[in-house]
Structures are given as structure tokens and as C-alpha cells.
Amino acid sequence: MVTLNDIAERTGVTVATVSNALRNRGRVAEQTRARILAVAEELGYEVNLRARHLRIGRTDTIAFIAPSFHDYFSGLADEIAVEVEAGRRHLVLERTAARTENEREAISLTRLQMFDGVLLSTVGLDREDIARAQSRVPLVVLSEREMPATVDHVMLANEDGARLATAHMIDGGARNIVVLGGSTAPDLGIASSRRAGWEAAHSDAGIVADPRLIVPLPDFSMHDAREAVRRLLRDGVRFDAVFAVTDVVALGAMSALTGHGCRIPQDIQVAGFDNIATSDYLSPGLTSVDPDHRGVAHTAMRLLARRIAGDPGPAEHIVVPVSLVVRGSTRAR
Structure with missing residues (x-):
């Protein structure tokens, strides 16, 4: 050398x-x-970067650990990269495939020592896992589930977003709205919170939400969503709208509906959540809840920069507001 x-x-x-x-x-x-x-x-x-890092006490590197980097996470990762680069740091992406064992490995001490701070989007880690990781390196959790009070946490206004989308379709005349990917089980992240928003919109309108129209999915994939809607159609279930808990789920629903000869939105309205880039290029375009990737990235990096600078203050739990982007898949009165 x-x-x-x-x-x-x-x-x-x-x-x-x-x-x-x-x-x-x-x-x-x-x-x-x-x-x-x-x-x-x-x-x-x-x-010799390793020696330099040991000497100055930092790596100038931020990690973003997420289940995948498709769809919702691709847009979020891009906005996080903008924030990290603005701070003259480098960004490392790590994919866990939504497996708990991969998430635990990603936040192991050996891994965390490589970074100044970590943004973690988790689906399977428990409170003890999160608390241990937080003690090793500055950490901000991006999760749609409840987190320990001691960890900085950023999440979306999931219930509000689902309420907006469902209320919009009710305003367009829908009365039997499927919540595709929803769940009545507690603390299942978006499956629970977005179903709660669906229920709230019905209550606001004085309509009784039919629990038979809550359709869980084994996975939030286009395939599972399409098969679920095909079953509804085959079984003669009466519905005039679909609120899909993600845009990917909405795409599967639209495929099943058009394949069955249903017109969107004339026969059945469809709305999703995430406002992925594809949503604007469909025919008709997909009405979707915009999660404000820029706001999430900016908020998460602000919290992380605070911890990297040594701020010992109390943890912040921030809910980022969302908005509805209306396109051709829904009707307006």
C-alpha cells in the first residue's frame, strides 16, 4: 500500500x-x-477511509434500510438521497425484503458501526429490537406501527388519507366500498389504520360500513389483489367502489375489473394510496393519496441530524400529513 x-x-x-x-x-x-x-x-x-473514520469519529454515511425499493419506497429513497446529499454525506440503501431476520441483521452492531446514522423502515422488529439499535447509533424509524416512546419516529397520516379517499368516492355516489388489503386486527400497520379511515368516512356520511367488504390480502401484491377482486366478482358480491390500501393493490384491482368488463369509474370507482409514478400514466389515471415523500424525507433527516449532532432531547413522534390527488378512476358529483 x-x-x-x-x-x-x-x-x-x-x-x-x-x-x-x-x-x-x-x-x-x-x-x-x-x-x-x-x-x-x-x-x-x-x-485509508477506515483509519480516517476512526480518527475523526464519523463516516459521513447515512443508511436507509427498507423492505424494498420499488413503488412507494423508490420515491421516498430519491427524496432521502436529496436530503443526504445536501448535507454533504453519502447514502447507502439496504433491502430487507420485509423479513424480520434481515431487519435484525441490518441493525446489528457490526453493520451499524459503518454509519453516522440510520433511517429504518421496519415491518417486523419489536420494541426491544428497536431500543437496542437506538443505543448503538443515531436512529429514526419510519413505520406505520406504534413505536417505543424513546425513539424518533415518523409516520404517515394513514387514517386521514384513507378517510379522504373513501369520502371522495362516497361523494361520487359510491355506497358499497371494498377496502382491499384492510384488516380488523389491531396494530397491523397500514392494513389496520387505513381500514379505520375507511370506516370513519362511512360514519361521517351516515353510512353503515359493511364488514363483509373488508378484504384482507396475504401480500400487498398486484397478483393477490387481482385474485381477491376476481373472487368478489365471481361470488356475486355487490360493490361499487374499491379503496385499495396501496397503489400496487389498486393496480391489481383495476386489472381484475377491466378483465371482467367493468368500466372504471362508470361502474366501479377505484382509489389507492401512495401516489406512485405509475398512477398518473394509467388509463384512466388512478386517484391516490399522496404521502408527501419530500416531507417525510425532510422530517426524518432533520431528526437524524439532531441525533448525530449529539442532541439528547426527548424523542419526537411526527405524523406527516397527506393529500388526495384526484384522477379519472373516481367520479366527482
């Missing part, structure tokens, strides 16, 4: 001068600096 001594011997200056030139600090004549940089490149000198 090429060292500072090697460059000093080749250029005839001191090691301190070489160090100052490579780090662009101190008073080094431009001609001398240029000669040192040329020799360093010629010899193939590389900064």
Missing part, C-alpha cells in the same frame, strides 16, 4: 506537507500541491 512517506520521498517534501496538500489544508504552494497530487495519482495512493 502506498503511504504518505512514499509520496514525500518522491516529491522531496515533508510528510506533513503531503498530508496538508492531499487534504487541501494548511499553507502549501500551488506548484507544490500540484506536484504532490500528480505523484499521488501516479503511485495509486488511496486514502
